[in-house]
Amino acid sequence: MTQGPLTTEAGAPVADNQNSETAGIGGPVLLQDQHLLEKLAHFNRERIPERVVHARGAGAYGTFTVTGDVTPYTRAAFLSEIGKETEVFLRFSTVAGNLGAADAVRDPRGFALKFYTEEGNYDLVGNNTPVFFIRDAIKFPDFIHTQKRDPYTGSQEADNVWDFWSLSPESTHQVTWLFGDRGIPASYRHMDGFGSHTFQWNNEAGEVFWVKYHFKTDQGIRNLTQAEANRLAGEDPDSHQRDLRQAIERGEYPTWTVGVQIMPAADAATYRFNPFDLTKVWPHADYPVIEFGRLELNRNPENIFAEVEQSIFSPAHFVPGIGPSPDKMLQGRLFGYGDAHRYRVGINADHLPVNRPHATEARTHSRDGYLYDGRHKGAKNYEPNSFGGPHQTDRPLWQPVAVTGLTGDHPTPVHAEDNDFVQAGNLYRLMSEDEKGRLIDNLAGSLSQVSRDDIVDRAVNNFRQADGDFGKRLEAAVQALRG
Ligand code: HEM
Numbered sequence: 015m016t017q018g019p020l021t022t023e024a025g026a027p028v029a030d031n032q033n034s035e036t037a038g039i040g041g042p043v044l045l046q047d048q049h050l051l052e053k054l055a056h057f058n059r060e061r062i063p064e065r066v067v068h069a070r071g072a073g074a075y076g077t078f079t080v081t082g083d084v085t086p087y088t089r090a091a092f093l094s095e096i097g098k099e100t101e102v103f104l105r106f107s108t109v110a111g112n113l114g115a116a117d118a119v120r121d122p123r124g125f126a127l128k129f130y131t132e133e134g135n136y137d138l139v140g141n142n143t144p145v146f147f148i149r150d151a152i153k154f155p156d157f158i159h160t161q162k163r164d165p166y167t168g169s170q171e172a173d174n175v176w177d178f179w180s181l182s183p184e185s186t187h188q189v190t191w192l193f194g195d196r197g198i199p200a201s202y203r204h205m206d207g208f209g210s211h212t213f214q215w216n217n218e219a220g221e222v223f224w225v226k227y228h229f230k231t232d233q234g235i236r237n238l239t240q241a242e243a244n245r246l247a248g249e250d251p252d253s254h255q256r257d258l259r260q261a262i263e264r265g266e267y268p269t270w271t272v273g274v275q276i277m278p279a280a281d282a283a284t285y286r287f288n289p290f291d292l293t294k295v296w297p298h299a300d301y302p303v304i305e306f307g308r309l310e311l312n313r314n315p316e317n318i319f320a321e322v323e324q325s326i327f328s329p330a331h332f333v334p335g336i337g338p339s340p341d342k343m344l345q346g347r348l349f350g351y352g353d354a355h356r357y358r359v360g361i362n363a364d365h366l367p368v369n370r371p372h373a374t375e376a377r378t379h380s381r382d383g384y385l386y387d388g389r390h391k392g393a394k395n396y397e398p399n400s401f402g403g404p405h406q407t408d409r410p411l412w413q414p415v416a417v418t419g420l421t422g423d424h425p426t427p428v429h430a431e432d433n434d435f436v437q438a439g440n441l442y443r444l445m446s447e448d449e450k451g452r453l454i455d456n457l458a459g460s461l462s463q464v465s466r467d468d469i470v471d472r473a474v475n476n477f478r479q480a481d482g483d484f485g486k487r488l489e490a491a492v493q494a495l496r497g
Pocket of ligand 1: 124139
């Protein structure tokens, strides 16, 4: 079925889309060829800045369904009754690679989930890992610089990666995780997701709970070995993206069982680990995972640029009953994302179809800016007003948190059992003999590319502090490879 004549951007019919207009046969091209000029100019402006991290990704829409009663812990309306459904959009990603990079690489995977709730959009911008490399946002740009291209060589450099990790011993837990079996998922469907940070839930009575989210894949965990990933990354750079789209096209909708660890607020001060330290998990024996939902992805985006590249997720997008914790990484992220969106997509990014609320509407007095669509029509743009404008509720989304002491550049507080290595050691000792062997091989493969002995020694020493056997075996494996 024809859609009618091709037109210019202004809708006028185009006579010729094959030959540009010239001054006579074989002559120079004329400036009056509006269709040609417009076409070339639009083409030059097709790209927007790619995400500074997590540039490479794939997304899908779906449904979140409540399966367990969490109303004693949160007053969030979308969690208010069993069976309640909320539309979601999830964008998966890798972290370090640029927009065109291969999917099958050793890297954390982003797990960014937008719930289109009736109280506004709630974004949970997590990863497939329960912990992270650092615990203070002030180190994030430095960390990412070591993961990205070196300013001189233009490539990712093992020297930079291991220099930073070895000098940041708090990364030992996440690095042990990343070089273990789960470091290269076979697809986005075959991995778990985590909110990673601790967040606040608060109930109708105003009681506070600290929570950690878990999304357990119902497809089962499947991973690639380093050798399998190396091959796949070359043969099919789009492997994860294609797998997700095709599974949904086949009607094989991926699902995750959603759970939460819940800590009563009073426990936080004396818990054996600092519950707001992103380099640590809460052992399930201390706080079991309570199931409360099911996530299903069931609809592919129709246009990748509009719905995936322009999608924005912010850890600062909370809804009533949910809020931040004092985690210093999370606090930094509350600023970082909105700022990135304003730069990357523009001041009206929140109002694009994929980003705007779907189950309510945004009612602000903010106006105008690039690409404003006039959605407020003639409504007054100030407050207070007596023309029926939107008004404040006087009820904060989350409860206040008690603070003590003086302002200052304070390190994250250390609790009774906290140090940088204890949970890395526990993770290592949990692994089977085979898993340990692959972990050592993967780490040694990467560490042996480092050019300086002192960096290698410092890195090995961190793993030795996690577990003596871990350090000894890694040292031997690196030596064998470096000769
Ligand atoms: C203070 C530390 C961090 C900072 C400053 C930071 C900053 C950013 C920025 C600027 C982006 C690009 C946003 C955009 O252009 O739309 C991004 C993307 C992302 N970050 Fe972080 N990040 C931090 C830590 C983390 C952590 C700990 C996680 C997971 C637990 C995480 C998960 C993600 C994900 C999943 C995305 C991709 C979102 C999407 O799909 O659009 N980040 N981050």
